[in-house]
Amino acid sequence: MANSLMNTGVSGLNAAQNMLNVISNNISNAHTPGYNRQQQVLSQANGNQYSFGFIGNGVNVTSVNRVFDEFVVGQLRQSQSQNGAAKTYYNGLSKVDNLLAENDSSISSQINNLFSNLNKLSSNAGDATIKQVVINNLNSLVNQFNRTETDLKNQIANVNTDLSNNVDKVNNYIEQIADLNQKISRLEALSAGQEPNSLLDQRDQLVNELSELIGITVTEQNGQYNLSLANGLTLVQGTSVNLLSVQPSKSDPSLNAVVYTHNSGASQELNGQNITSGVLNGLLTLRDGPLTNSLNQVGLIALNLAHRFNEVHTSGVDSDGNAGGKLFGFNNIPIDIANEKNRGNASVQTEFRNYTDVKASDYKLEFDGSDWIITRLSDNKQITPTIQNGKLLFDGLSIEISGSPVAGDSFIIKPVSDVASSLKLLVNDTSKLATGIGDAENGAGDNRNVAKLLAIQNEKLIDDGTLTLGKAYSSLVSYIDITN
Numbered sequence: 001m002a003n004s005l006m007n008t009g010v011s012g013l014n015a016a017q018n019m020l021n022v023i024s025n026n027i028s029n030a031h032t033p034g035y036n037r038q039q040q041v042l043s044q045a046n047g048n049q050y051s052f053g054f055i056g057n058g059v060n061v062t063s064v065n066r067v068f069d070e071f072v073v074g075q076l077r078q079s080q081s082q083n084g085a086a087k088t089y090y091n092g093l094s095k096v097d098n099l100l101a102e103n104d105s106s107i108s109s110q111i112n113n114l115f116s117n118l119n120k121l122s123s124n125a126g127d128a129t130i131k132q133v134v135i136n137n138l139n140s141l142v143n144q145f146n147r148t149e150t151d152l153k154n155q156i157a158n159v160n161t162d163l164s165n166n167v168d169k170v171n172n173y174i175e176q177i178a179d180l181n182q183k184i185s186r187l188e189a190l191s192a193g194q195e196p197n198s199l200l201d202q203r204d205q206l207v208n209e210l211s212e213l214i215g216i217t218v219t220e221q222n223g224q225y226n227l228s229l230a231n232g233l234t235l236v237q238g239t240s241v242n243l244l245s246v247q248p249s250k251s252d253p254s255l256n257a258v259v260y261t262h263n264s265g266a267s268q269e270l271n272g273q274n275i276t277s278g279v280l281n282g283l284l285t286l287r288d289g290p291l292t293n294s295l296n297q298v299g300l301i302a303l304n305l306a307h308r309f310n311e312v313h314t315s316g317v318d319s320d321g322n323a324g325g326k327l328f329g330f331n332n333i334p335i336d337i338a339n340e341k342n343r344g345n346a347s348v349q350t351e352f353r354n355y356t357d358v359k360a361s362d363y364k365l366e367f368d369g370s371d372w373i374i375t376r377l378s379d380n381k382q383i384t385p386t387i388q389n390g391k392l393l394f395d396g397l398s399i400e401i402s403g404s405p406v407a408g409d410s411f412i413i414k415p416v417s418d419v420a421s422s423l424k425l426l427v428n429d430t431s432k433l434a435t436g437i438g439d440a441e442n443g444a445g446d447n448r449n450v451a452k453l454l455a456i457q458n459e460k461l462i463d464d465g466t467l468t469l470g471k472a473y474s475s476l477v478s479y480i481d482i483t484n
Contacts, residue, residue, distance in 0.1 A: 011059050012059055015042055015058075018061050022064055026038060034204060036200075037066070037067040038064050039066075039067050040063075040064050041062045041063045042062060043062045045058045063195075065197075068200075074218070077211040078211075081211045082277050084212040084213060084282065085279065085285070088282030088286070089286050092159070092282070093286060093483060096155065096290055099155075100148070101477065105144065107145060107148060107298070108470060110140050110144045113137050113140070114134070114138065117137050118453055121134055121435065125435040125436065125446055125447035132430050135430060135433070138427075142328070145302050146421055146423060149295060149418075156254075156292070156295070159283050160287075163256050164256060166213055167246050167280070170280070171243045173207075173210040173213070174227065174243070175243075177210070177225060177227065177236050178238070178241045179239075181225060181236070181238055181239050182238075183199055184203065184223060188223055203225060207225065207227070211278065212279065213278045213279045214275055214277075214278040214281070216228065216235065217230070224239075226238065229260075229270070229274050229275065230275070230276040233274060243261065244259065244260055250340040250341050251339045251340075251412055253337075253340075257269040258280060260274070272284065272285070290483050292377075296416050297476045297479075298420045298476070299416030299419040300358060300359070300360040300416045301462065301469055301476075302419045302420040303355060303416050304356065304358075304472075305469055306327075306328035307355045308355075309327045310328055312453050313325070313327045313427075313453065315437075316435065316448075317446075318431060318432050318434050318435065319435065320431065323434070324434025325432065327427050328423060328426060330419050330422050331418045334352070334415040335414040337411060337413075338411055341408075342406070343408070343409060344404050344409045346401055346402065348365065348399055349400045350397055351397070351399075351400075352397065352415070353393060356464070356465055358396035358415055359376065359378065359396070359463075361376050362378070362412060362417065363375065363376055363413040364377060364412055367406070367407060397415060399413070435447055436448055
């Protein structure tokens with residue numbers, strides 16, 4: 001009886017000592033990232049039977065469990081993933097906003113300055129000093145278009161780099177998680193099912209950090225975590241992994257694509273249906289949305305400005321009575337990109353047909369076996385073209401297709417993405433400014449063509465003839481502000 005009493009007391013002391021150790025560990029790790037509070041689980045020791053009944057033998061420490069709520073942690077991961085996407089997107093968008101903001105050096109201000117000095121020139125078309133000011137304005141405007149497009153393209157290049165860096169982090173996380181799956185499984189087998197809490201905490205912390213980079217679904221099977229993307233593509237299956245990579249897109253090599261490699265060796269480029277949240281989603285949404293849209297809108301403004309000024313300037317004459325030349329040079333040939341996976345030998349050639357009908361968008365042309373399907377990528381709207389002399393006519397463009405396509409072949413058309421950076425001023429001599437009109441009234445002070453140039457300020461050239469040059473730029477700035 002004395003021995004039983006001693007054992008019972010010792011069991012209580014041991015349980016209390018273990019509980020103090022657990023509490024001490026909880027306090028020590030209060031600020032450790034990923035640590036889950038632990039709780040000691042006790043149970044009665046089996047009693048001894050006597051003639052008068054059973055007497056207990058104290059207490060047993062059954063286990064030390066983590067205080068872990070799978071539902072709450074799942075909600076936390078989802079929030080972290082959404083926050084990762086939003087934070088990345090808005091940080092990038094703020095840079096676009098700063099770049100396009102209307103200030104003294106913006107495209108909008110440069111356009112206003114140009115028309116203001118054209119107004120002065122209209123009062124004295126023979127004044128060489130004012131002509132020089134107009135030339136200077138034209139140069140400043142060209143330089144600002146060049147800088148703006150170059151800066152936007154640099155930001156797209158930065159996104160490409162960020163995609164690569166973050167995919168490296170994703171791969172590192174999924175390899176660590178698979179390694180911990182193996183260690184946890186082995187230790188649980190050796191300890192008769194007892195959970196190695198510290199390793200479980202490490203694994204959960206890695207999954208939490210991974211979820212900030214890319215949206216994932218987590219399921220548990222036999223104590224191991226399986227991770228997959230939104231559409232079911234597996235990243236971690238027990239101890240096996242499917243790593244991601246970053247490669248130039250097959251449809252447009254200027255853009256990096258996140259690529260998933262299947263166990264069969266086949267690969268596919270991931271999009272918003274696969275990467276629904278996380279930093280990677282924020283980067284892709286920023287690049288393929290506001291950055292590309294801004295690049296195209298700036299290009300569209302440059303296109304219409306250059307074309308219309310050239311049209312008016314070449315209709316006039318300079319002070320010597322010579323016909324005016326083009327004011328601006330620019331890349332007048334839209335970019336056509338064949339998908340690297342194309343199996344046919346078809347090629348396309350795109351030309352501008354009606355400048356005011358051109359949209360600030362890229363396009364995808366895909367052959368379905370009998371017809372060409374055209375998708376305007378800025379709004380993902382499918383377009384039915386007019387067919388004339390074998391050419392596809394739509395949105396101010398004309399596309400001629402030669403060769404033989406195979407079903408699934410596709411092309412990306414970029415009508416305006418290089419216009420602003422290619423813009424250059426062709427007239428730098430004040431005597432070559434075509435201020436007049438070539439008739440009997442022409443003279444050194446003839447200002448009639450200046451008046452026509454000045455009238456461009458109020459002409460609605462953009463967005464199906466609804467926006468002036470200035471309003472188009474203000475609309476772009478408003479779009480970024482609203483998106484932000």
